[in-house]
Amino acid sequence: MIDILYFAWVRERIGLPKERVETEARTVGDLVAELSAREDRYAAAFADLDALRVALDQELADFDAPLAGVREVAFFPPMTGG
Amino acid sequence: MIDILYFAWVRERIGLPKERVETEARTVGDLVAELSAREDRYAAAFADLDALRVALDQELADFDAPLAGVREVAFFPPMTGG
């Protein structure tokens, strides 16, 4: 089981801030493909990966990073702090 | 008549903060020569002009600047503000 968090317009597009999923995905990319196949709102949110960032257990990561041992995945647009 | 002000170690070396002098000096350099000729303490203070700065009517100037119309001359070491 893995927790998936969504922020900003990713959260709005998918329609929820957080969900727990059962997945066999080996990498972030695999997980994205799995979610996108589920429903249009996921496909829409993940349509342009260049516009997205991902964090694994609260550390920024790449889309080809492995998910082994990861408990929390977060998807969000580029940050606009400061 | 011209007011001459001294600051920091120039003031200490010459022994006074301010004096009013009658002078025919055409440039700052001339004035320095005139003062240096007066007494040792002036000669000591003006020994190394590279270590000195001059302001004419409260604006930084060069040692070859003309004194015509100037009412206040100030001699001091490089500034250490901030």
Next chain:
Amino acid sequence: MTVIVQAAPFEAALLSGAGRGLPGVGAVVTFIGQVRDTEGDLERMEIEHYPGMTERAIEAMLAEATTRWDLLDGIVIHRYGTLLPGEAIMGVATAAAHRAEAFAAADFLMDYLKSRAPFWKKEVRAGRMSWVAAKDDDETALRRW
């Protein structure tokens, strides 16, 4: 070193107190970023963040800045939630022996907060909401360091 992430407004005095009482401090730089209303139609700003990751990310930046510029103290405050025009969004303070270090560290922290701290800004203008887009410049700025 202090990291504060809160919804409530903060006092600027919290920042200017950086390094207080430490004898080696010769320079304290503070930065405050506030909500601008350039077009005259901004109703409010809504800031979302990623609790947990936010604090971790900022702590990592502060640790990095501390090492690189020998900071004697560093403070980062960042708000989330609803902010009105003129309100302070965030603040940074750096205390070091010398000016150059304090300035560089504050500048570095700001660059990193802009694009490595998980905050997202949304603007509400005339009742319409829109997410603030990240600037390419923000990403380029990181390459300075």
Next chain:
Amino acid sequence: MTVIVQAAPFEAALLSGAGRGLPGVGAVVTFIGQVRDTEGDLERMEIEHYPGMTERAIEAMLAEATTRWDLLDGIVIHRYGTLLPGEAIMGVATAAAHRAEAFAAADFLMDYLKSRAPFWKKEVRAGRMSWVAAKDDDETALRRW
């Protein structure tokens, strides 16, 4: 724009208030320089200045910074007289639309205050007085601008 030259201590709040109430302000940078006692033997610092020229020189720097970086507000406070270790010597605040301008203007003002504002510092250590020498670096720093 505000220039304050005084013997008395000042409140940091005076600086962080730069640009308050101006809707275009997005960034406020403050700098405070304070007396350091690195060797542990500094009794006090004595700062002499040139009344009249000091204010003129600082006003000219602020005017220059305002033009070059589109400052919306700028404040310079500089003390003279006797200062103890840990006390604030001077402060600068700049308010601008954007961060880069506020940072650059504050940095510029500091460089100019160091070698173009008529202040002279004297240190008293173990009862012995010595004038602080200007650094070649300070002069070099001006060429950045």
